[in-house]
Amino acid sequence: MDSDDEALREFVTKRYPRLRRSAFLMGGDWSQADELARDTLARLITDSQRGVVADPDAYAFGELMAAFRRRPGRREHIFVAAPDCPGAQPRTVLILDALHRLAPRCRAVLVLRHVDGFAVDETADLLGMDDAQVERYEAAGLAAMETMLATSG
Amino acid sequence: MIELGRVLDDVFDGEPGADGAVDAVYRRADEMRRRKIRAVISAGLASAAVVVAVGYGVATLVIPRSAAGTPGADPAASGSAEPPDQVLAALRPVVGDDLMVLPRHPSRGAGWRQYLTVGTDGRSRGLIEVSVYDAPDDLCFPVLADAGACARPEHRDGVDFVRYAFDSDVDWQVNEVIARRRADGRTIVVLATGERGTGSAAAGRPPLTGAQATEVATAGTVAAAFDGGEQCNGPDPVCPVLRVRVPVPAPVDD
Known part of the structure; x- marks a missing residue:
């Protein structure tokens, strides 16, 4: 295994949990999140080996968010807790429910900015928006989350 | 303002384990690569088949019957009706x-x-x-x-x-x-x-x-x-449509 392959494997190992968490926040389902994270990283590996990936982080998170844009929307969100774990805590359900009442693009902005730690301009690039749109979505999303969590709290 | 990152951390309490996930990702990447190679090979074979079919069709249309006959047969020697062009x-x-x-x-x-x-x-x-x-x-x-x-x-x-x-x-x-x-x-x-x-x-x-x-x-x-009697003076629709027409009178019927 050469150094490029090692670096790529290290990237996949480190990013897999982060991608899966982001996918879970976007979709509310751990098994779906697992599937999407694996699929995204598998595509990243094949495209990296073809030499067409300039920025692996931008590629991975951009592809993940694009996958949610391609998926048909559901009217009702069902949050699935992992087996044998305390995932069904009422607080978890409340937070996810509040997050999923936001528009998908607004939710994507909050996840990329506050969970994955991307800057405003990076988030704008990943979602195909301009910086001002990202800032508007972020402010509106945070305010809405605060209101919803206070109300349900 | 709400600290969203900290709030969302609570959601991950029930996160399932990720054992073997990286190996699974690599297996999936191998599968994707094999699928892509198969698709490329299939597309190549399909293109080759189309080229062969088109080539056969074109050859059937453009090669005169005398040239497409029995290999080695001389149309003149075999008494073909087609005169040399x-x-x-x-x-x-x-x-x-x-x-x-x-x-x-x-x-x-x-x-x-x-x-x-x-x-x-x-x-x-x-x-x-x-x-x-x-x-x-x-x-x-x-x-x-x-x-x-x-x-x-x-x-x-x-x-x-x-x-x-x-x-x-x-x-x-x-x-x-x-x-x-x-x-x-x-x-x-x-x-x-x-x-x-x-x-x-x-x-x-x-x-x-x-x-x-x-x-x-x-x-x-x-x-x-061209035989002496051959000419395109008349309004024969099969004669070539010229870019510059020859201004000749139409033949007069006897």
Whole structure:
């Protein structure tokens, strides 16, 4: 295994949990999140080996968010807790429910900015928006989350 | 303002384990790569099949029956009804080795022949149509810019001729030569039309240059290749549609 392959494997190992968490926040389902994270990283590996990936982080998170844009929307969100774990805590359900009442693009902005730690301009690039749109979505999303969590709290 | 990152951390309390996930990702990547290779190979095979099918179809259409008969059989020796094509025999040395000239089905009629040309790269280079007319002594060679004027012809070996070139539209480039023998008024028209709609001046260039078309049109062997009774003077829809029409009177029925 050469150094490029090692670096790529290290990237996949480190990013897999982060991608899966982001996918879970976007979709509310751990098994779906697992599937999407694996699929995204598998595509990243094949495209990296073809030499067409300039920025692996931008590629991975951009592809993940694009996958949610391609998926048909559901009217009702069902949050699935992992087996044998305390995932069904009422607080978890409340937070996810509040997050999923936001528009998908607004939710994507909050996840990329506050969970994955991307800057405003990076988030704008990943979602195909301009910086001002990202800032508007972020402010509106945070305010809405605060209101919803206070109300349900 | 809410600290969203900290709030969302609570959501991950029930996060399932990720054992073996990275190996699974790599297995999936291998599977994707194999699928892509299979798709590329399938597409290649499909393209090859299409090329073979198209090639077979084109060959069936353009190769005359005499050439496509029993391998090794000599049409002349076997008594084939198809006479040797003297126009083709005159064309081939003029175009040289850069182009293959093949009769194009339907390849001949009373007063005309048509040929497909194929470059060394296997691409079609357009059509050559040769037709014959009976023209009077006072034939007025058309002038494109003036419908009422007659062009002053050039002369070669007892033949008056005028060349016409159309190359302003790269998608329809034509070289045409009208050549009239003074001795008997037999008038040969050579129409060389480049491949249409290529969008490229080079790819759509006519298969004969003006000089080559002139050489063919003024060759005695070409005029002699047509029987005396053959001519396209009449409103025969099968005769070539010329870019510059020969202003000859229609034949009078006996």
